Amino acid sequence: MSHQSLHFAEFAEKCKELGVELVTGKEKTISQKLTSQVQRSEFVIFAGLPPAISDRFFALSGNKCREANKANLSTIASAQTCITYSTDLIAGSGSAVIVTNTLEERQATSLAPELIVFCRNPKVHHNVSDFLAAGRARLSPGTTLTIVSGPSRTADIEQILIKGVHGPKIVSVYVEEGAEN
């Protein structure tokens, strides 16, 4: 078993623990699952998806979706689902790394009650130190890099864990295997 496979198995375990839905499969499977997911949502916002992927999802979602960078704040805030993109996952903490290049992309990935992180053959790192040491953390001016580890949560009320405070209450990670990046 390769390091990547081992790390991915650990990532999957951690996702279970955090309550993150992990969906893996080839392009056709992922497209089907995403389509049914999107159809359940009244309005979907895309943030930071590479153009080719974004075009594919537009085709799947019809008029129910918008690019964050072409939407205003109230439109972004009305989305039930945000689909974003990640190239890096972190096994030990069940995290996905999201890079946003505009304020709108950051808003979209923060405001929607449901966040879908789409990945194509992601690099899976053992832990956050390995990720940062791998030199894949883009901290160029204007960008925001966020390591998301599950749904937004709080334990402020009598130390009872409640999911979904200011950020997404539902987080899913869709990993498309075998496709070229």
Added chain:
Amino acid sequence: MVQRRIASVVKEECISALPTLIETITNSIESRGGHVKLAKNADDAREQVVALLRSHHVRRIVKSKSMTTEEIGLDDYLERDGFEIVSTDLGERAVQLAGDKPAHIVAPAIHFTREDFARLFREKEGAQVSSDPEEITKVARSLLRAKFLGAEAAISGANLLIAETGTVVLVTNEGNGRLGPSIPGLYISVAGVEKIVRNTSDASSILELLARSATGQSLTVYTTFTSPPQVAADGHRQEFYLVLIDNGRLSATKNFLAPALKCIRCGACLNTCPTFNCLGGHVFGDIYTGPMGVLWTSITQGVDKANEFSDLCISCGLCSSVCPTEIPLAEIISDVKSRGMNRRGRRISEKLLTSVEKLDRAACLSPRLWNKLSSSSLASPVMPILGLDRRRRALGVAHPLKFLDNLGAPDTTLIYFSDVFARYHNPAIAIHAKRVSNELGHNLYFPTSQVEAGMPYLSYGMVQSARRIAKKNIELLWEYVNLGYRVVVTEPTALYILREVYPRISPSKEADAIASNSYSLGSLVLEAVESGKCKLDKPSVGAKVFYHSPCHARAVEKTPYSQLLELSGYTVTESDVTCCGMGGTFGYKKGALGYELSMVVGKELFEQLKSFGEGIVTTDSSVCSIQMSDGAQKTSVHPLQLLKVLQ
């Protein structure tokens, strides 16, 4: 442990390079179009923030959780000036609506019940909400969402600042720290200068430790690296200001408080502190609370302010043992107390409790006379006059321990460091230590010129006296350790002192060598049993034993006694209470800051003892033994008394 070491070294290096790092981060941010302001103190910081808000014609502000803004009193100041500032962290919002202050740096509203939360949102926000935590959270999300969307400025703190890239790192679980700065046209980050690290490698050494120590998570839900200024899709740039706060930090780099600057605000010291957990942050602290609060109040408001609550530290040492950046909190708190005591003078109880060995020696001139006097009806009324609580009993004495075994070769002789209890009050402990050592095949040699370990001096801030005692014991024990002898103790406080305290208050290669060659006798027995060199007798298989592991034992090692008792066939119930509340001699003092607090801290242990019922009670600490007797009327024995080693 390795991660802690690395994080500690990284923070030390960053703090020693602070002036350079301030310059680097300023250049990084300003070269990209952001702005950096350095504020000398709290007044300066508040004024700079207000000036920025005014110049941008801003009134509505959202703020994510930030102890630094609490430190400078920003919220009240802005509200008085007509700004609407909304704390967006759920707990902090409740605290803000209540007009209260945070009780804990990680869980600010830990003192509120669900009913309090619901009432606050009903009364102050007009919300229809029950006391169901899920529903309260949903309502808060909706109410605060409107504030986020209408905000004209966002203010956040920073968990870390990366100098090389000019990046603000924020960790939050709720997502407010990520959402807040994404919406308005102005973003201000207010942070202490000590938050600056050099690069992402430094940051990575701290992030996982922070999450684990703060909330037990592998990583916080959102770890956000913002490299401002952020830009909108239409190219419009968000204005960014970093307000860096000194407020005593830079001068602390040059004094005894310097290690406190390594603090990453995880709150682990608060969570483990026995008195903090009984009293909460409104009593034990000011803006910063608990053990780290003593240090940070000293840095930001001065030692006198910190001394208003530093006596609530009972010197159990648990805070130092859990600190992820290895801050010697307990020792620094002793230094803070010491400065307070130099100003106010020593209280009579402090004089008495730091003279225990002298008094013991005097009492041992005639043990019969002392024991008669101390147990007579005369003793009780005298105790309060001396600042001691009349509900405690003066300890009886025995003929002091003078001799155990002859000194043999280093591989067949252990050196016994007794501390006062086994030496003057209960030499039976030393006799059992000798028996167990002999069963292990060792002599137990007692160097009579040793003096007390010196814990009370540290507890009451007499650091200089503690140093003098440390030097004496180090000089004595070094003679043996240098020849290859190992030092053993029966009192956990003595081991804590040798391992953790002497190397810090009297640093030398001798102190370090003694620290790494000092053991509890139990740990040597366990080592011998585990290596198959000997086994343990099982005299009473299945007999019930209640074992309490003292705080000073927990602070230095995983206690061996619970395992040894199980290997001896006992059915062991181990207390999960981290501290009995006596805090050395703390519980002997009269009043709220002594006996009464010690009994509150010990309450859970007493309840566990009572529900244990009939059976043997054991602990390796003399003060825990006294406390269990006074609080739960249970007589205990030292665990060595229950062990028999077979070759």
